[in-house]
Amino acid sequence: MADHDRLAILGAGVMGETVLSGLLRAGWDVGRIVATDRRPAREAELKDRYGVRMLTNLDAVAEADTVLMVVKPQDMRDLLTEIGPSVRPDTLIVSLAAGVETILIEDLLPAGVPVVRVMPNTPAQVDEGMATISAGRHAGDDHVQRVSAILAATGRVLVVPEKYQDAVTAISGTGPAYLFFVVEAMIEAGVHLGLPRDTATELVVQTMLGSAKLLRETGEHPTVLRERVTSPGGTTAAAIRELEQHRVRAAFMGAMEAARDRSRDLAAAARAAAVQDHQSGNDHGGTG
Ligand SMILES: NC(=O)C1=CN([C@@H]2O[C@H](COP(=O)(O)OP(=O)(O)OC[C@H]3O[C@@H](n4cnc5c(N)ncnc54)[C@H](OP(=O)(O)O)[C@@H]3O)[C@@H](O)[C@H]2O)C=CC1
Numbered sequence: 287m288a289d290h291d292r293l294a295i296l297g298a299g300v301m302g303e304t305v306l307s308g309l310l311r312a313g314w315d316v317g318r319i320v321a322t323d324r325r326p327a328r329e330a331e332l333k334d335r336y337g338v339r340m341l342t343n344l345d346a347v348a349e350a351d352t353v354l355m356v357v358k359p360q361d362m363r364d365l366l367t368e369i370g371p372s373v374r375p376d377t378l379i380v381s382l383a384a385g386v387e388t389i390l391i392e393d394l395l396p397a398g399v400p401v402v403r404v405m406p407n408t409p410a411q412v413d414e415g416m417a418t419i420s421a422g423r424h425a426g427d428d429h430v431q432r433v434s435a436i437l438a439a440t441g442r443v444l445v446v447p448e449k450y451q452d453a454v455t456a457i458s459g460t461g462p463a464y465l466f467f468v469v470e471a472m473i474e475a476g477v478h479l480g481l482p483r484d485t486a487t488e489l490v491v492q493t494m495l496g497s498a499k500l501l502r503e504t505g506e507h508p509t510v511l512r513e514r515v516t517s518p519g520g521t522t523a524a525a526i527r528e529l530e531q532h533r534v535r536a537a538f539m540g541a542m543e544a545a546r547d548r549s550r551d552l553a554a555a556a557r558a559a560a561v562q563d564h565q566s567g568n569d570h571g572g573t574g
């Protein structure tokens with residue numbers, strides 16, 4: 287990140303705040319960041335918590351070299367319609383929204399504006415995020431590097447072809463929710479087996495953290511690590527048989543397919559809205 291770069295975060299909900307707080311922890315000067323939200327109470331909250339300047343979308347875009355769009359996919363079109371005409375040709379536009387394709391964003395912006403698509407996740411709140419980046423048609427290596435540097439403040443970053451982003455959304459974007467779901471289920475099981483809730487929680491959370499660290503630090507395949515826990519004729523084999531009988535592996539595949547398909551549906555809805563706008567002559571003037 288060059289010293290002159292100024293960042294706007296449009297839509298300061300869960301993920302917008304995740305990026306904002308991460309950059310501040312990483313040492314960014316709050317004076318280089320502006321943010322927006324459509325709820326005054328939320329604007330006041332972020333101003334109080336971080337001292338960040340909360341502006342209108344148009345004023346934020348006017349001040350920034352890099353604009354992060356962190357609204358829900360369903361709100362993207364309205365936001366782009368609002369800011370599109372004011373975006374300068376050298377402003378870098380970054381979307382963190384599930385599903386929405388760079389080509390649709392480019393169509394609502396002046397010709398040639400660089401667009402980068404990102405899929406982050408919430409463990410960025412503790413600097414253990416996983417984010418993927420894909421360049422649109424007008425974004426170059428320098429733009430990808432700029433976005434990488436922003437996201438690297440809160441975790442790992444991978445550059446992937448855009449065609450992978452729906453699958454990425456299903457795996458790492460949505461992934462924390464599956465793991466929290468497993469943690470919830472294991473805690474309930476511990477309570478069912480008679481453990482106090484706080485004891486069960488401590489056991490499960492540390493087991494999740496330790497297992498993730500073991501995977502990362504040994505680089506071993508998860509099957510190998512699972513087999514090491516599975517003593518012949520023991521407790522783990524009995525538990526795994528139950529999971530297999532309940533088709534838990536297939537359920538995970540189905541869940542991630544559903545998330546991938548939902549990401550595609552969000553993209554299809556954005557495409558359909560664009561076609562409808564073209565047909566009704568309600569074009570927003572983008573030439574990208
Ligand atoms: N949460 C997650 O784990 C992840 C989210 N994402 C993506 O991040 C994006 C945001 O998600 P998330 O943070 O969860 O959602 P939130 O609803 O928490 O945040 C979006 C915020 O933007 C506000 N907003 C909507 N329209 C505008 C506008 N025109 N101008 C200014 N602010 C606006 C919303 O206000 P209001 O509340 O009134 O709608 C809300 O406060 C989504 O596109 C999602 O796909 C990606 C990866 C992970």
Ligand SMILES: O=C(O)[C@@H]1CCC=N1
Pocket residue numbers: 384455459460
């Ligand atoms: O649930 C969602 O749509 C967002 C995108 C990935 C994680 N949360």
